[in-house]
Amino acid sequence: MKRTLLLFLALACSTLAQAAPAVYQTSAKTPLAKATKAVTGKLEDAGYAVVDELTISENLKRMAQKWGPDYNRNKLEGITSLVFCNGWYVNQVSNLDPSLLGLCPLHVTLTHKAGVTTVLFNRPTALAAGSPAEKVLKEAESEVIQAIEAALNGK
Template identity: 85%
Template sequence: MNLSKFLLAVALFAFSFAALAGNPAVYEKSAKLPLVKAVKLVSQKLDDAGYAVVDELAISENLKRMAKKWGEDYNRNQLEGITSLVFCSGWYVNQVSNLDPALLGLCPLHVTLTHKAGVTTVLFNRPTAIAAGSPAEKVLREVEDEVTQAIEAALNAK
C-alpha cells in the first residue's frame, strides 16, 4: 500500500470514529430498563442530589397526536417513548445569578429519556458547553457533575 492510500485509510477511520463519538456537548447514558422505571429512578436520584423535579413531560404521547398530520415524517427513528424531566436547584440559580445573570436561561435544566428496543437512554445538555469562559463556569461544572452522577446512580441501580 502506498503512503497516500495509507493516509486516506487513516483519515477515513478517524472521521468514522469521530462520527460515532456523539456530541461532546450532550451527556448520554443508556441502560436496559423500561422507560417508566428509568424516569422514576432518575427523578428520585435528582431529588436526592438536591434538585427539585418540577415537571415530567410525556413528549411521545403529545407527538402521537400529530402522527396522521406528519405522515411518513412521524417518528422516523421508531422511538418507543420520549419523556423529559424538568428540574432546578435554588442554590445554583442564586450562584449563577450572582456570577453571570446571562446564564440564568439554564434554569430550569432538563434531561430527556428515550426508549427503543428495551433500552432507555438519558440525554443531558452539558451546561459547561454554554458556560465556557463564564464566571459561572465553575458552579455549572459542579451542577453538571452532580446531575451526571445522579443519572449514573439511577441507571446503575436498576
Template identity: 45%
Template sequence: MIRVFILLLASMAVSAAPAEVAGVYEWRVVTDLETTYEKLYNSLEENRFFVVFEPDIGRNLAGFAARWGEDYNRNALTGIRSMVFCNAWYANQVSNLEPRLLALCPLHLTLYRTADTTHIVFARPTVLANDTAAAALVTELES
C-alpha cells in the same frame, strides 16, 4: 449533578455512549423507560434538584401521527419523556456570578426508548458557561 446520574445508573445495566453530539451526555440502560424515569426522578429530588415539569413528549407527538404520516416517528421510538428541574442554591449562585446563565435554569434531561434500551440525554451546561465567571460553579454542577 453527573454524580447523581452515575450513582443512580450504577444500580442499572448502563453504558455511556461515545460522544455522538458535542455538548450532550448520553447514557444507555437496558431497563424500561418508566422504571428509569422513576429512579432518575427520585434521585434528583433526593439530591435537592426539584422536578418542576414533566412533559410526556412521546404522547404529545403521537397526536400528530395522522397528520405527519410516514414522517412521524421514523426512528420507532417507543417513548419520549423529559424532566425539567432546578436547585435553588445553584440558581442563586449562577445569578450572582453571571445572570445571563440563568438561561440554564431550569435544567432538563430527556429519556427516550429504542428497542430494549432507554437513552438518557442531558445538555452539558459547561458548554454555555465556558469562559464566564460562573464556569467553575457550572463545572461543579455538571461533575
C-alpha cells in the same frame, strides 16, 4: 514555520477531540417508566426539585396522521423529559453571570427503543466556558451526571 503551524494544528485538534461532548448520553436496558422514576429520585436526592415530567411521545402521537411518513422515523417507543432546578445553583449563577440564567431550569430527556432507555443531558459547561459561573455550573453538571449514572446503575 510550517512545522510549528502543523504542530499547533495537531495539538488543537487533539484538545478538541478530548473535550466532553455537549450532550451527555448514557443508556441502560430498563423500561422507560422505571428509568424515569429512578432518575427523578436520584435528582431529588441530590437536592434538585423535579418540577415537571413531560411525556413528549404522547403529545407527538397526536400529530402522527398530520405528519404522515415523517412521524417518528426513528421508531422511538417513548420520549419523556424531566425539568428540574436547584435554587442554590440558580442563585449562584444569577450572582456570577445572569446571562446564563437561561440554563435554569435544567432538563434531561429520556428515550426508549428496543428495551433500552437512553438519558440525554445538555451539559451547562458547553455554554459556560470562560464565564464567571463556569465553576459552579461544572459542579451542578457533575452532580446531575452522577445522579443519572446512579439511577441507571441501581446505586
